[in-house]
Each structure stands twice: as C-alpha cells, then as structure tokens.
Amino acid sequence: MNFDDTPDEAAYRAQVRGWIAANRIPVPATRRHRHATPEWLDIARRWQALKADAGYVGIAWPKAWHGTDPAPEGTVAQQIIFDQEEAAAGLHFAFFEIGLGLCVPTVASFADQATVDRIAPPAKRGTQIWCQLFSEPSTGSDLAAVRTRAVRDGDDWIVDGQKVWTSGAQYSDYAILLTRTDPDAPKHRGMTMFWLDLTAPGVEVRPIRQMSGVANFNEVFLTGVRIPDTQRLGAVDAGWGTAMTTLMNERVSIGDVGGPDVATAIRLLGSDDRTVRATLVDRFIRAEGIRLTRSRLLTAISRGEKPGPENAITKLVAANEMQGLARDVLLARGPMGLVVERGDDAAEGIFHDSLTWAPGYRIAGGADEILRTVIAERVLGLPAEPRSDKDRPFRPAKEGA
Structure with missing residues (x-):
C-alpha cells in the first residue's frame, strides 16, 4: 500500500488545486442544511456548471457516457483526487452525487446511445437531478423483497407501489426504479429496473422531516404510472443484476461519509x-484506521483494479464514528452542546447536524447489519447465513406459505 500520489497523480492534484483556487465560488460559512434547501441548490448548480465546462464532471466515465457533451476521459484515481480537493476547499455538494455516481452510469450501461445523449449533458451540469427508487416500507434492508409491481400493457408498463427513504426525490427530475415483474419467481429472479420521469402522472413525492429539522428523505407513491418499455434497463426479470451494478457504485461512493473531523473537535x-x-x-486513532483502510482501496484503484466488498468496512466504521464523534463533542460542551451555530463559529452547528444526520448514513448504502454480513461472507469467507426463501416463489414466501 502506497500513501503517496504517483508523479502523474501529484501533477493532476496540483492542476485541480490550482483550478479550484482560481474558480471557487463564495459559499456561506455554515455547512448546516447545505444538502436540503433551495439556496444551497442554487449555489451547488453554479459550481456544477463551472466544473462541467472545465471537464471535471464524470472524470472517469467512458467517453460514450458523456453523450453529446464531449469531455476528456480520465481515471478513477483522478476522480477521487478531484473529490478530495473539492471537499478540502469546502465545495462538496450532495445534490448530484446519486445521479452522477449511480443513476446515469446505470442508465448508460443498459440504455441505447440516444438515451445517454439525452440525459447525460443536463445531469452533468446539474440542470437535471436523479434519485434512486429502491427501498420500500415492507422490505427493510432486503432489497430483493421489493413489492412495487410493474405489469406489461402493450409497449408500456403500469407501475403501482411505494418507495421510502429516497434521498433527494423532492428536488429530483428523474429516477431509476426497481420493480417486481414476476411474483411467482424466486425473489432475486423476478425484478425489472426502469428509469422514469418524476413528473409523470401518478407519481407523488412526500418529504420526510427528520430530527435534524430538514427533509433529506422522501416517500414516493406510484399509482398507475405508465412507463414505456424503451425505459427498461436490462432484460425483463433480470433487475437484480442491474441493481447490483448500482449498489457496487453506491458502496464505493458512500464509503467516505465526510462530516467534521477530530481536528475541528x-x-x-x-x-x-x-x-x-x-x-x-x-x-x-479510529479516524486514522479509516483513512489507512481507504488508502488501500485507493491504491487498488490507482493500479487499475476494481473496488471490492472491502469498502464495506470503511463505510460501516466511518458512519458510526461520525455519530460517535459528534456525540462526544456535544457531551463535552455540556448545555451549550444543544445550541446550534451560536455566534460566528459554524463548527458548533456542524456537530449538532452530524449527530442528527448520522443515523441516516448508517442506513444509506447498506445498513450496518447488511454491511457486517457482506464483510463476514465476502471478505472473511465465513459461511453464508441460512436463507430459507432463496429459491422459493416470492408470492408464497411473502404470504407465509
């Protein structure tokens, strides 16, 4: 494991750092609510447009994924370097992460080039935002247990169901959607994925207000939503494989959860x-452990290797540490720990915000229990947990037959 940039990576980092310094936009001192309000969205869109014009969006994408918006083809290591420098400059925004990191790559992997040409340029510039409609009220962390139904109707599909904990749906324009198309097949083999316009008739988004006072998550109700078969991603009933493409990207992108660090504390x-x-x-010490573990992942990426399930370790520990550090700081502050952004020191609000937001990070990208199972089975090689419903038809399994 090498903690230093290669000469090429060091030159790229210097280039990125210089560009950010020359083009940075003014940002309010407080970080609080930066992922939830229209004011922050306006700021984020201005920064996103500058990045897109300079070729710093979708750095590691294949050229075809950029559609009609040409951009230099870079590496995953370069994308990570840019993300690190952007975050260090206080210019990291979450509005576009899901779309650019998960949704657009998934659509681009399975749709035709005309679709990519249509969706990629506005997504890169931040004029169109994407979310993912995966989790449901009755499924917990078992993604394969989705019950939102899609029924074929000629050249269209009719979708009915409910999704929940959807990040950013209240300001998103499009979404990728996982549905149940064959309830009589085993649960992993009866799903199909689509992409859809969230302004389509029958789509209703209801924000969920959290204990932090903002609404990062949403419920999304789908009632008789008509989706053309041309918006299907992958083969019918092969949605589990399509979803895995999305989830592997998600666990890499969410491994670095951010939040205030020990130095700020x-x-x-x-x-x-x-x-x-x-x-x-x-x-x-724990933060250093996270940093070194993530360095192992970055070293593998720098060598051209694909990220594996080991990144679950980073995400699992980092999300818990984010919550633990915030709790420690607020307890040490005594009664003042309950005061948000007293005076001009934005740090006071950051820890309060982190404490109330961290439980969401412990669910996003795989709940703690799911990640522990991934680590046990795919990293440590321990025996798999018994799964009595693995090869049973989904409908009887859900009905308790």
Whole structure:
C-alpha cells in the first residue's frame, strides 16, 4: 500500500488545486442544511456548471457516457483526487452525487446511445437531478423483497407501489426504479429496473422531516404510472443484476461519509480535561484506521483494479464514528452542546447536524447489519447465513406459505 500520489497523480492534484483556487465560488460559512434547501441548490448548480465546462464532471466515465457533451476521459484515481480537493476547499455538494455516481452510469450501461445523449449533458451540469427508487416500507434492508409491481400493457408498463427513504426525490427530475415483474419467481429472479420521469402522472413525492429539522428523505407513491418499455434497463426479470451494478457504485461512493473531523473537535473544545482529551485521542486513532483502510482501496484503484466488498468496512466504521464523534463533542460542551451555530463559529452547528444526520448514513448504502454480513461472507469467507426463501416463489414466501 502506497500513501503517496504517483508523479502523474501529484501533477493532476496540483492542476485541480490550482483550478479550484482560481474558480471557487463564495459559499456561506455554515455547512448546516447545505444538502436540503433551495439556496444551497442554487449555489451547488453554479459550481456544477463551472466544473462541467472545465471537464471535471464524470472524470472517469467512458467517453460514450458523456453523450453529446464531449469531455476528456480520465481515471478513477483522478476522480477521487478531484473529490478530495473539492471537499478540502469546502465545495462538496450532495445534490448530484446519486445521479452522477449511480443513476446515469446505470442508465448508460443498459440504455441505447440516444438515451445517454439525452440525459447525460443536463445531469452533468446539474440542470437535471436523479434519485434512486429502491427501498420500500415492507422490505427493510432486503432489497430483493421489493413489492412495487410493474405489469406489461402493450409497449408500456403500469407501475403501482411505494418507495421510502429516497434521498433527494423532492428536488429530483428523474429516477431509476426497481420493480417486481414476476411474483411467482424466486425473489432475486423476478425484478425489472426502469428509469422514469418524476413528473409523470401518478407519481407523488412526500418529504420526510427528520430530527435534524430538514427533509433529506422522501416517500414516493406510484399509482398507475405508465412507463414505456424503451425505459427498461436490462432484460425483463433480470433487475437484480442491474441493481447490483448500482449498489457496487453506491458502496464505493458512500464509503467516505465526510462530516467534521477530530481536528475541528479539538479546535472547538480546547479542553484540558483528561477524559475529553483521551476520548479525542481514541477518535483520532479510529479516524486514522479509516483513512489507512481507504488508502488501500485507493491504491487498488490507482493500479487499475476494481473496488471490492472491502469498502464495506470503511463505510460501516466511518458512519458510526461520525455519530460517535459528534456525540462526544456535544457531551463535552455540556448545555451549550444543544445550541446550534451560536455566534460566528459554524463548527458548533456542524456537530449538532452530524449527530442528527448520522443515523441516516448508517442506513444509506447498506445498513450496518447488511454491511457486517457482506464483510463476514465476502471478505472473511465465513459461511453464508441460512436463507430459507432463496429459491422459493416470492408470492408464497411473502404470504407465509
């Protein structure tokens, strides 16, 4: 494992850092709610347009994925370097991550070139935003148990069902959608994926207000929604394989959960209390473990290797550490820990926001329990958990037959 950039990567990092310094836009000091309000969306779109014009969006995409918007073809390592420098400059926004990191690549992998030419340019510039309609109220973390039905009607499909915990649906224009098309097949073999326009008749989005005071998640109701078969992604009843394309990208992109770091905590607390200092040292050691584990992934990517299930380790630990560090800081602050953004120090609001938002990160991209299973079975090689419904028809299995 090499912690240093290669000479080419170091030159690219210097190029990116210089471009960001020359083109950065003004951003309010506070980070609070930056992923949820129209004001932040306007700021994010201005930055996104600058990036697209300079060729810094979809850096690692194949040329065909850019559609009619040509861009230089880079590497995954270059994309990661840009993301790191962008975050360090305080210019990271989440509005477009799902679309550009998950949805558009999935559509581009299965749709025709005309569709890619249509969706890629506006998605890159941030004028069209995407979300993914996967989770459902009755399925928990079992993605293969989706019950939203899609029934063939000539050249169209009629979709009825409900999705939940959909990030960004309230400001999204399009979505990828996983449906049940054959309830009599085993659950992994009876699903089909589509992409759809969220303004289509029968689509209703209802934001879910969280304890942080904002609505990052949504319920999405689908009632008699008509989707052309031309918007199907992959073969009929082969949606599980299509979904895996999306989920592998998701677990790589979400492995670095962000949030305030230990250095910010030290600056804010400035405590001489030995217990507080020992707690922060412990958090620092864990943060270094996360950083080094992620460096292993980045080293593999730099060598041209594909990311594997090991990234589940980073996401699992980082999401819990984000919540734990925020809790430690607010407890050390005493009664002032409940005050959000007192005075001019935005750091005070960051930890409050992280504490209330971290539970969502522990679900997004795979709940803690799912990731532990992935690590156990695919990394450590432990025996798989018994799955009594694996080869049974989905409908009887759900009815308890």
